Amino acid sequence: MKETKHHIPFEITESLIVGLKVLIDSNDDNAILALLKDVHYADIAELLDDLSLDQATYVIKLLDSETTADILAELEDDVREKVLQNLSIKEIVEEIQELDSDDAADLLADLSPDRKQKVIAQMDDKDLVADVQELLTYAEDTAGGLMAKELVKVYETWTVAGCLRKIRAQAKDVKRVHSIYVVNKEEKLIGRLSLKDLLIANNEIKIIDIYIPKVDSVHVDEDAEEVAKLMAKYDLEAIPVINDNKVLLGRITIDDIVDVIIEEAEKDYQLAAGITQDVDAEDSILALTRARLPWLFLGLLGGVGAAVIMGGFETIIEDFPMILLFTPLIAAMAGNVGVQSSAIIVQGLANDEVRGSVNNRLIKEMFLAALNGIILALFLFVFILAWKQDFGTALAISLSLVVVIIVAGIIGTFIPLSLHKKGIDPAIATGPFITTCNDIFGILIYFSIAKFILNI
């Protein structure tokens, strides 16, 4: 068991990073060790993310493997992969043997097939090797990819006293005992016990007489996001993982699920903002460009499309140039309404709150958009009338605004719903995608209506 030696919250400042870099560059090992003594591995991992690869590797090689194993498990994926390339097979073996099976498997998965084999061949702990090799067979974003093999398991035939003895032995390998899982002789999960129950129970009683026969579990192939939803909804701190035959394979703890929830939320937020890859503010200009350029390019195509459409309405532009002044307004409103309605659908789908038929939802959004559109159009109508004293133009633009907002709302509702139906993550539809669609449709509708009204 690990003792908590650090003080939280630990603040990572610019000067701390600069100071650490200076110490590394001058090879002042003692000062580095003193600086990082009692600092939590999660904080050291955050510090290392801000160093160069060589500097990070230097620190990893300097610290003892008990600490660095946990640091490696916390590092960002791209940094970790590069740091691992700088470590020898022997060093990696030392790190991995310090870790729980789930973190060990994640680390191994970052190695090349060749190095992975070499590391496994040199590992002494054959139980860990077996566990890790099993875990490596599951997809990363499934229950199997999240679970650890470490858990406390008792057989239904044991007594409370026998249980306590066995648990003391098993518990040494398990960081936190959440539940004690009860299995039958075929290793099938049949129930659970809490440590608390066991403490209160009489020593001679058999497990079969006190265990709780109903126990929540997830299938090993269940989607990681679904597991996260379940654990969040039912306030679970750990959940056992089973296979088709109900054999107990491992358990997932809430700390790993918290990471899944945060990553998922960040991904959705970035998708809505038009960022296609997981980047952060500290990434390189090139990495940020790779993540940002694709949606911008889509926006460019949308803008070019809009220009071509407008170019097709040559006569209306010549006769009523005022119409052109309001195209940015129409495009912006179409984009905003589309993003709003798609965001609500995306969130509703994520929370399993969107039920009922697609038609009902589209009708609701239509009324909603119409209400919003009419209120906004009234303001716009009054403004244009006051500004240009041209009733026909004011009417044409305002009326178009209502129709554009309704269509934008419907597109924003329909696209994520239909993507979801096809099994595609609806979050990709938010942001620039909806905005661009709506820009083009909005301008097409706007000019068509304006042409129709003004030519009467």
Next chain:
Amino acid sequence: MKETKHHIPFEITESLIVGLKVLIDSNDDNAILALLKDVHYADIAELLDDLSLDQATYVIKLLDSETTADILAELEDDVREKVLQNLSIKEIVEEIQELDSDDAADLLADLSPDRKQKVIAQMDDKDLVADVQELLTYAEDTAGGLMAKELVKVYETWTVAGCLRKIRAQAKDVKRVHSIYVVNKEEKLIGRLSLKDLLIANNEIKIIDIYIPKVDSVHVDEDAEEVAKLMAKYDLEAIPVINDNKVLLGRITIDDIVDVIIEEAEKDYQLAAGITQDVDAEDSILALTRARLPWLFLGLLGGVGAAVIMGGFETIIEDFPMILLFTPLIAAMAGNVGVQSSAIIVQGLANDEVRGSVNNRLIKEMFLAALNGIILALFLFVFILAWKQDFGTALAISLSLVVVIIVAGIIGTFIPLSLHKKGIDPAIATGPFITTCNDIFGILIYFSIAKFILNI
């Protein structure tokens, strides 16, 4: 302790909701009880959110208070407030006495001051009354507002055997024992024990000899979001809460923190999409309009501003009408770049990853935007040249695009950073706010540059 009787995941279907409504309307109590038997309270709460207020109240009154207390704690705030108004003081007292102190305090906070006093006066459990009255003094979004008073606490002078006896008594009131907190005779938190440690330890040993003296804790006034960040980062499942004198006041468990993380993520996502209040797809058209209209109105003002600006460039419009065809493109690109750069800053600030000077960050964003802008402008230049064979116009528009993208990136970076510096949540700056700012600036820059180049 509660047994897990339900099967998860439990699927809430449209037909289940309709069926339940029919049963309620025909007062078929036995059928309702049979239908909801063994259903988890979190699922019943989700079902009730989809019923009318009267229907929801009917179900609450029908079920036993042990179940309904948990349901009430899970209901959405607005639904709960209304259901509580339909319950008698006596009914509310029964519900509250079933709950842990944190949920009980949340329920009481939803009552009018008058009804709150009446409920408290009728509560038998005086310990719970004292706990709840203390909890009601803390702000909702602080550690104090999140914590529960239920925890397992031992004094440093006790022995392991004595501890186990006392813990068995205390543990009956505590759903899950995460850590055992060790206090001195002044009730100051001095360390912790895990149940596992206690199980492994010898009965005669004193706590003072085996406890872990360093223990993470948060101050009772700490911001809820900061607590969430801490617990997520350091993989904590529970954290004790202390006051200025280090006196142990309560503890926060990870299940409540998961809710904070999810709510925060949803709020940020909605802000980015231009939704100002917490709404979901099932809310009424009026509630959705209230949440959506403010940002749309801002967008309308932005569009009107853009129209006025463009109106001021009359001569350029008359001489070079093509310029107007590309205003939607310019506005869209300015908006997209602004949202991208602000989203990265907002997320970086949320993760405490944004360090270093504001100037450095603006310079980085400038280079990034310039790189993106030049790539996109090259495409645009070739397209316009091919379409209209007009070198001057193609140059003017493409060059403007580069400048507009750079300015949009800088605005998108600067606004959230300066809001954060002033202690305002930078998430409000994303979405429509940045988009609208950038629309106006973008168009102003676009026309100024076009006028300058084309008039040469």
